[in-house]
Amino acid sequence: MAAHNITSMLDSVEPIPLSSRFAKLKRNMIACREKDVAESFYRLLRALRKEADDIAARGSDVIPTIDYFDIHDSAKASAFRKALRRRGVAVIRRVVPTTVAQAWKEETLDYIADNPQTRGYPPHDPQLFDLYWSPSQVRARADSRLLDAQRFAMRTW
Structure with missing residues (x-):
């Protein structure tokens, strides 16, 4: 097994082209559901716009933070965990x-x-x-x- 390092991973950012088999699979998955897929996509775009606007308005405050000395305070910890679950980062x-x-x-x-x-x-x-x-x-x-x-x-x- 070849040695692995982070620097070699970061140097290669070119996407790997997928075979045409994947395009066919995607077409088969949405066949007869094109309208549902389009509606789902537009719902996603609206949700992303709302999140992007929130992030733009709040800046780094969108990332939940807590002081180490507050992690054993149940009220502060509960609010922090709720925000962490929502954002996925803290x-x-x-x-x-x-x-x-x-x-x-x-x-x-x-x-x-x-x-x-x-x-x-x-x-x-x-x-x-x-x-x-x-x-x-x-x-x-x-x-x-x-x-x-x-x-x-x-x-x-």
């Missing part, structure tokens, strides 16, 4: 102190400097690294606060 703020997060970042950058074979993307100004098991990343994933926040979010589903 932010839990202040899970770890800024100084701890900055230390993890510095340790990771030092690790990258000490391991020049570590690939980054985009190549001209790397922001995303093909790196998963540096000591600071392992410590971060094992941090009790991060685990608590993950459990809280995952209990939503």
Whole structure:
């Protein structure tokens, strides 16, 4: 099995052409239901327009957020989970102190400097690294606060 890395995935964004068999399958699926499919599509467009307008009006406020210290407050947690289920994305703020997060970042950058074979993307100004098991990343994933926040979010589903 070939080695896999995120940078190679991000470099190839060309869609893979599908065979004509898929067009035939789609035609067969909607045969005699063209009106229903069109109505469904227009309902979808109206719903997307409404969501796009909401996002445009609210900006980043459309993404639910909660402070880590509020995840055990049942009223705040309930409202947050409801919004998370609706949006599918959320932010839990202040899970770890800024100084701890900055230390993890510095340790990771030092690790990258000490391991020049570590690939980054985009190549001209790397922001995303093909790196998963540096000591600071392992410590971060094992941090009790991060685990608590993950459990809280995952209990939503």
